[in-house]
Amino acid sequence: MTTRASSGRTALLAAMVVALTAAVLTLAGTTPRGIGAPVQTFERVELDQRTFACGGGLPDATASHGNVVNGLAAAVPIGDAAQVFDDDKSVALGAFAGQESRSKDWLAWLPCPEPRARWWFVGAGAATVSHDTVLTITNPRAGQAVLDVNVFGGDGPVQGPGLHGITIPAGGTQVIDLAKAAPSVGDLAVNLVARRGLVSVSAADRFAPGFVGKAVQEWLPGQPVPSTSVTMTGLPARPDHATLVVANPRQVDAIVSVQVVGATGTFAPKDTSTLTVPADSVASLPIESVFNGDPIAIRVTSEQPVTASVRTVTGGDVAFGTGVGPVTGTTAFAVPSGSADVVLSSLGPASSITLTAFAASGKQLLDKAVAVPKASSVATPLPEGARYVRLVATAADAVAGFSVTDPVGIATGGVSPAIRSVLLPVVRPGW
Numbered sequence: 001m002t003t004r005a006s007s008g009r010t011a012l013l014a015a016m017v018v019a020l021t022a023a024v025l026t027l028a029g030t031t032p033r034g035i036g037a038p039v040q041t042f043e044r045v046e047l048d049q050r051t052f053a054c055g056g057g058l059p060d061a062t063a064s065h066g067n068v069v070n071g072l073a074a075a076v077p078i079g080d081a082a083q084v085f086d087d088d089k090s091v092a093l094g095a096f097a098g099q100e101s102r103s104k105d106w107l108a109w110l111p112c113p114e115p116r117a118r119w120w121f122v123g124a125g126a127a128t129v130s131h132d133t134v135l136t137i138t139n140p141r142a143g144q145a146v147l148d149v150n151v152f153g154g155d156g157p158v159q160g161p162g163l164h165g166i167t168i169p170a171g172g173t174q175v176i177d178l179a180k181a182a183p184s185v186g187d188l189a190v191n192l193v194a195r196r197g198l199v200s201v202s203a204a205d206r207f208a209p210g211f212v213g214k215a216v217q218e219w220l221p222g223q224p225v226p227s228t229s230v231t232m233t234g235l236p237a238r239p240d241h242a243t244l245v246v247a248n249p250r251q252v253d254a255i256v257s258v259q260v261v262g263a264t265g266t267f268a269p270k271d272t273s274t275l276t277v278p279a280d281s282v283a284s285l286p287i288e289s290v291f292n293g294d295p296i297a298i299r300v301t302s303e304q305p306v307t308a309s310v311r312t313v314t315g316g317d318v319a320f321g322t323g324v325g326p327v328t329g330t331t332a333f334a335v336p337s338g339s340a341d342v343v344l345s346s347l348g349p350a351s352s353i354t355l356t357a358f359a360a361s362g363k364q365l366l367d368k369a370v371a372v373p374k375a376s377s378v379a380t381p382l383p384e385g386a387r388y389v390r391l392v393a394t395a396a397d398a399v400a401g402f403s404v405t406d407p408v409g410i411a412t413g414g415v416s417p418a419i420r421s422v423l424l425p426v427v428r429p430g431w
Contacts, residue, residue: 050418052097054083054112055136055173055202058217061101063112068094068332071362072387075100082138082173082200085112093418096388098334099202100411101217106317107409109336110219111416115140115198120223121190122282122309123245123320124203126151126158126178133220135176135190136202139168145197151182152189152247156280158182168199189247189282189307205320209241209313221322221414226250226305230323231261232298233345233401234412235291237379239312239319242288246300246308248277254304258287261345263294266375277306295379297321297345297399317409324414326396327353331418334388338406342389342415344370344398345377351397357386372398391415 054063056078063083066072069091076083078099087095097112115138125131139145145168151158160182168174178188192201203220224230226249235242248254256275259266269290277283287310290296298321300308310321326347344353350373357366365383372378382389382402391400400415 049089050087050092050095051115051140052085052112053115053138053140053200054078054097054099055138055200056082056099057134057136057202057204058101058108058219059103061099063097063099064334065097066334066388067091067096068358068390071358072334072360082136082140084140093330094332094390096332096334098336099219100336102408104408106216106218107336107338107406107411108218109404109411109413110202110221111333111413113200113202113222115200117194117198118225119192119201120225120247120307121203121220122223122247122307123311124178124188124190124205124220125207126182126184126188128179130208132177132179132206134178134204136204137168137174137176137192138200139170139172139197140200141198142170143197144169145194145199147192147194147199149176150191151178152249152280152282153184154186154282158184158188187245187282187284191249207318209316209318214316216316216318218318218320221320223307223309224323224325226307228303228305229299229301230306230308231345231347231399232308232310232321232323232414233343233399234403234414235296235298235310235321235401236312236314236319236403236410236412237295238291238293239288239314241313242286242291243311244275244285244287244298244308245282245311246275246277246306247282248279248304248306250304251279252304253278254302254306256300256302256306258285259299259301260290261297261299261375261377263377295341295343295377297343297377297401314410319410319412321401321412322414324399324401324416326417327391327393327398327400327415328396328417330390330392331415332388332390333415335382335386335402336404336406336411337387338404340382340386340402340404341379342382342400342402343377343379344372344400346372346375346398348375349397350374351393351395353398354392355380356390357382358388359385360387
């Protein structure tokens, strides 16, 4: 009796110790990984300044930088190293930068990215002849950055040597050609995760629309992290071809619903309203039939988090629609020269956004309150000579994008809200 009681008390005490240990680990947000093993988390950090890194990667690429107060400075060439621009708090919310490449066959444009820890590129390629994407990864901050690159294709993850544990010193740049690092055919999704530090990434995309030998070049914009709802903007009014590319990084299939936020309301397009994306894979869907010349945005929803882009071809030139968050407060962005429209699309309720367009000198060319009808999209043509735009919203009810046409091609872009804080990788001692 005494032996059994003692054994019972010992077992109970052991169970309590185990339970208490598990509780402490849970509260600490860690799990046992061996004494001294690092545990990575992310914490949100408010920014004292904004940094734009224009990585180039396309022929004769140039970078332009400015802010609403001082105007847009003259473009400067982007060499082997990225052009990096810093803006302090006094002008940060109205600051912007863009990179441009022009030839007789294309007009390429990309808002210069700001450093962050997590990146997605959907619609990339890794085939040398027909479709190849080259990543230019810049570490504009003090301290080294360490990152992993994961590639997903139509049949699942694509393996490539040397894509994990990449170290980039402070102020350094790393170039990764996917056709060499992870050769594959078909549309790909690329995920970059900085385990230490923050990086900016420009993805130069070379694509032959329809046949070999007529490749054009464009920057593939970064997409938002996977979510159950993604709204893509920066779409031309009537492209010749359009392909929705969706990435599913989860280990279960995703059934994706497609909606069009059009000029007269939001609707599911006939015959292209759903797409099944296998686990850890990428799938695509032709959607040119949904474009009729009216302003639109494309929304995808799924019970499984996904991310997506829209690749369009207009007159032989390629452009990309990108997922963006709602316009909040003040956001400014530059546009290339040409005939431009800004498209505002409702996320549900009706709203109003103040749009102000400026010449490069800072001269105001347009200032108007744009009414965005419920569940609809509306286009505002920019005046001739407009080179940057400021949007002011009092509620997060709409997203924005732009499209610019020029005799040599077309450029589009989604408008991302000004970054006010970032998720910073933090490595803490393990247990």
